[in-house]
């Protein structure tokens with residue numbers, strides 16, 4: 001298994017998008033948060049040897065991380081065609097299939113869904129189709145959300161599966177949009193581990 005800092009170093013080399021679309025809430029997950037999610041998935045048995053889907057894949061940081069931790073294959077879903085091109089370039093050396101479609105149009109079954117979906121801060125409820133889809137198509141879900149919504153999320157996930165773990169973390173978001181006042185800001189986030197399989 002890869003040591004955490006080796007994974008962090010590899011993830012920090014993945015090219016980021018040159019521009020961002022605010023209405024899609026495009027951010028690049030900071031490497032520390034991505035690593036945290038990936039190791040939670042790995043330790044929960046949801047990554048190594050598994051078929052994984054990454055919903056709202058962006059530049060592919062979570063998809064590539066899953067492959068580096070031993071996933072058999074990853075399906076990377078991204079609605080934005082511009083970002084889809086960068087994503088396809090970034091994952092070209094790996095067993096990752098890119099689907100340039102809306103999250104609501106996904107169909108199939110995967111062992112594990114990983115995602116850092118929009119947090120719903122620009123468009124309220126933008127995270128819900130991600131949660132709906134992830135819990136419908138995968139046995140395990142690992143997902144990063146805004147900690148501000150934690151109580152809503154607990155209830156929402158509980159209606160769709162069983163929450164196995166919940167971890168509060170700090171996420172660093174570099175200045176991406178004009179409404180960001182500082183060079184970088186820290187946000188409280190929460191990672192959920194959810195299973196949809198009855199025991």
Ligand code: SAH
Nearest residue numbers: 024026027028029056057058079102103116
């Ligand atoms: N997973 C990446 C990107 C997170 S930002 C990372 O961790 O760095 C959220 C991503 O979801 C953006 O790339 C955005 O374009 C994408 N997205 C937003 N709405 C979407 C939708 N309806 N269907 C698919 N992707 C969507």
